[in-house]
Amino acid sequence: MLKTFPAGGVHPPENKMTANAPIQSLTLPEQVVIPVSQHIGAPATVIVNKGDTVRAGQIIATSKGFVSSNIHSSVSGKVSKIDMITDTTGYKQTAVFIDVSGDEWVDTINRSEEIIRDVDLTPEEITGKCLDAGIVGLGGATFPSHVKLTVPSGKKCEVLIINGVECEPYLTADHRLMLERGEEVLIGVTILMKALRVERAFIGIESNKPDAIAHLAKLASGFRGITIHGLKVKYPQGAEKQLIKALIKREVPSGRLPLDVGTVVHNVGTAFAVYEAVQKNKPLFERVVTVTGKALSSPGNFLVRTGTPVSRLIAAAGGMPENTGKIVAGGPMMGKAINNTEVPVVKGMSGLLLLPVEESGRAGSEPCIRCAKCVSACPLGLEPYLLMTLAELGLYERAETERITDCMECGSCSYTCPATRPLLDYIRLGKGIVIKMARERNLK
Amino acid sequence: MSNLLNVSPSPHVHGKETTRKLMLGVVIALIPALAASIYFFGWGAIIVTITAVLSCVLFEYLIQRFLLKKAITITDGSAVVTGLLLAFNLPSNFPVLLVILGSLVAIGVAKMTFGGLGNNPFNPALVGRVFMLISFPVQMTTWPVPSGFSTGYADAVTGATPLAVIKAGIKGGEQVSALMDQVPSHMQLFYGYMGGSMGEIAAAALLIGFAYMLIRKIITWHIPVSVIGSFLIFTTILWLAAPEKNADPLFHLLTGGILLGAIYMATDYVTSPMNPKAMIIYGCGIGIITVVIRVFGAYPEGVSFAILIMNAFVPLMNTYIKPKRFGEEVKNG
Numbered sequence A: 001m002l003k004t005f006p007a008g009g010v011h012p013p014e015n016k017m018t019a020n021a022p023i024q025s026l027t028l029p030e031q032v033v034i035p036v037s038q039h040i041g042a043p044a045t046v047i048v049n050k051g052d053t054v055r056a057g058q059i060i061a062t063s064k065g066f067v068s069s070n071i072h073s074s075v076s077g078k079v080s081k082i083d084m085i086t087d088t089t090g091y092k093q094t095a096v097f098i099d100v101s102g103d104e105w106v107d108t109i110n111r112s113e114e115i116i117r118d119v120d121l122t123p124e125e126i127t128g129k130c131l132d133a134g135i136v137g138l139g140g141a142t143f144p145s146h147v148k149l150t151v152p153s154g155k156k157c158e159v160l161i162i163n164g165v166e167c168e169p170y171l172t173a174d175h176r177l178m179l180e181r182g183e184e185v186l187i188g189v190t191i192l193m194k195a196l197r198v199e200r201a202f203i204g205i206e207s208n209k210p211d212a213i214a215h216l217a218k219l220a221s222g223f224r225g226i227t228i229h230g231l232k233v234k235y236p237q238g239a240e241k242q243l244i245k246a247l248i249k250r251e252v253p254s255g256r257l258p259l260d261v262g263t264v265v266h267n268v269g270t271a272f273a274v275y276e277a278v279q280k281n282k283p284l285f286e287r288v289v290t291v292t293g294k295a296l297s298s299p300g301n302f303l304v305r306t307g308t309p310v311s312r313l314i315a316a317a318g319g320m321p322e323n324t325g326k327i328v329a330g331g332p333m334m335g336k337a338i339n340n341t342e343v344p345v346v347k348g349m350s351g352l353l354l355l356p357v358e359e360s361g362r363a364g365s366e367p368c369i370r371c372a373k374c375v376s377a378c379p380l381g382l383e384p385y386l387l388m389t390l391a392e393l394g395l396y397e398r399a400e401t402e403r404i405t406d407c408m409e410c411g412s413c414s415y416t417c418p419a420t421r422p423l424l425d426y427i428r429l430g431k432g433i434v435i436k437m438a439r440e441r442n443l444k
Numbered sequence B: 001m002s003n004l005l006n007v008s009p010s011p012h013v014h015g016k017e018t019t020r021k022l023m024l025g026v027v028i029a030l031i032p033a034l035a036a037s038i039y040f041f042g043w044g045a046i047i048v049t050i051t052a053v054l055s056c057v058l059f060e061y062l063i064q065r066f067l068l069k070k071a072i073t074i075t076d077g078s079a080v081v082t083g084l085l086l087a088f089n090l091p092s093n094f095p096v097l098l099v100i101l102g103s104l105v106a107i108g109v110a111k112m113t114f115g116g117l118g119n120n121p122f123n124p125a126l127v128g129r130v131f132m133l134i135s136f137p138v139q140m141t142t143w144p145v146p147s148g149f150s151t152g153y154a155d156a157v158t159g160a161t162p163l164a165v166i167k168a169g170i171k172g173g174e175q176v177s178a179l180m181d182q183v184p185s186h187m188q189l190f191y192g193y194m195g196g197s198m199g200e201i202a203a204a205a206l207l208i209g210f211a212y213m214l215i216r217k218i219i220t221w222h223i224p225v226s227v228i229g230s231f232l233i234f235t236t237i238l239w240l241a242a243p244e245k246n247a248d249p250l251f252h253l254l255t256g257g258i259l260l261g262a263i264y265m266a267t268d269y270v271t272s273p274m275n276p277k278a279m280i281i282y283g284c285g286i287g288i289i290t291v292v293i294r295v296f297g298a299y300p301e302g303v304s305f306a307i308l309i310m311n312a313f314v315p316l317m318n319t320y321i322k323p324k325r326f327g328e329e330v331k332n333g
Helices: A123-132 A145-149 A173-180 A182-196 A210-220 A240-248 A268-280 A310-316 A373-377 A384-393 A396-401 A412-416 A423-443 B019-041 B043-068 B078-088 B096-114 B124-135 B162-171 B176-182 B186-191 B203-215 B222-241 B249-254 B258-265 B276-296 B303-320 B328-332
Strands: A023-025 A031-035 A059-062 A077-086 A092-100 A159-163 A200-206 A226-231 A263-267 A286-292 A300-305 A324-329 A336-338 A351-356
Touching (some): A023 A173, A031 A077, A123 A145, A123 A268, A145 A182, A145 A268, A159 A182, A159 A240, A173 A210, A173 A286, A200 A210, A210 A226, A226 A240, A373 A384, A384 A396, A384 A412, A412 A423, B019 B078, B078 B096, B096 B124, B186 B203, B203 B258, B222 B258, B222 B276
Parallel strands (some): A023 A300, A159 A200, A200 A226, A286 A351
Antiparallel strands (some): A031 A092, A286 A300, A324 A351
């Protein structure tokens, strides 16, 4: 029996049609637009001016506070302007526009192909390098990695969990990375283990990627303390709390962190970025993005610099199909629909999904038949039908006692609802208001 | 770019399950039992079923169109299911006009008065049935003997149900072992060779439908298993305590409406609880109340009353019995 989390979850069609498409490097665009907030936490402070010449890997915005991240230029060229843009979330934020010329990297980056295995840095030095290199969680949440590597006193990390689940349908970026850069990923895991002072690391991979499981298992025999664990395919297994439950059978309590149950979770993409940052001095300014959709002529996995407009990715995958009705940054379950194709690629963008018009709308909402399918689907044991009604009626206090803030917005409830009710939409709305209420209460 | 992009929030895919598909699934699950009913009761089964289904759908349409002046939702299939289940709960020689009246009570009173699909506290088909049972007790307890198409709709030979035979016999002081000779064998009961409501007789056919609904994930096991489980445990205790005063548990299971009730009526989405824990309590309540009515009550059969009584507790259970929240026991520990 393969491991999985016990309660809730759904199994959407996998549609992993780019699973066999090797990672291709995307050619550089004429201009990149690099937002200063590509992570959770405070936006970085811009330290370049219009007209400055920059090189790839050079810091252009510095982290502001502990929970923040450095932003680096992904290309060499000239800063043409610093202006507001609409990002993937639909909000406005500051971004640095750089006109590309050539491809010069800062001198400290080791651009050779050679794989460096030996790590002789202290945990503090590793964490420092991650901070300098602007490493954030690449699974999608983009939480600054150096924060997760800093274990507060009194807490202990017993085991490191590496997330190679990639449970979102369509996406294959992590899958390809594990297959093509497996050794680097495992060195990255070793570095993370060293930083956290743990002896063991579990890599969880869903069983729909048997080649990645076999490949990493073979490589892992050459690394101390790393084991590979095949998991039953079930969404949302890539969610931190669900993965911890599946692998070490511990439940992270409501409002607490994985460290409270003795573990830390990092994504395989992050492990690779950590390898590059620590062993090659390379800051995080490019990542693998799956560009996919049933109507695309050549969907694939692309290594792309941050700040590249997504229109370039779509062009590389064969151009925008005639009947495209929705473009999703990320996977279909939790990704965000973007409203134009000039949105830049950011650190947290794992995929770009083009949905045809007929799949981009929604069916109308019908009366709730109280079938309880949303309750069975919720991986957190919440009652989505109830939370939706409470949010709809404005009963926020009751919603809070029903733990609306536990919701991680995985979308399993809306996915499964036979009456196509907008469950998650209302829960998200209610959750936002409840969090605001709680914050105001704490200020008093 | 020629076309505008849709920017709705996630999730961007849907599971393709719809209310109509679920209702259609229930109808498909009821087909074996309907076929058995037609085999045993002939024209009567066909006439009662068609009348009930058509009048349920028609009443829903008329009420939505002329009274509520709302959108017509008869295509969701829920009225068809109500009609089928109402028919399954009636004798096969039940007068057509009374079938129509029962449908009016089921749809008009029990469903639409509360706001239509999703809002009714009590199972509409059972409200219809119990209304008929109280208002027309003679017609509701005149059971045709299985004779296929050999007799017509109006002139069917009638007789008591096995449950009624046993109940009356025990009341008259007879031994159960002697009474067992007056009713069909357990094997005959399993296939449905007995008098009774037209849809409840064929245990085998009902179980085929149950398997289908489980595989199609239309229902979960919780309610049917807890109803049947608690029912069997209670009847076994009574049987072991006084084997000459109580029929054996298998006899109880194969007669009357317990299987129809446990699989198709108690699992009605709208009127059953919303989480597994509550579903099991609800199911056990139905099983136990059924036995209490059958053995100690005035009626030979009590499934309908048991389900309606437990329906009344559902809002309370939904409020106070909660699913296990993720991370709960760690927090308390």
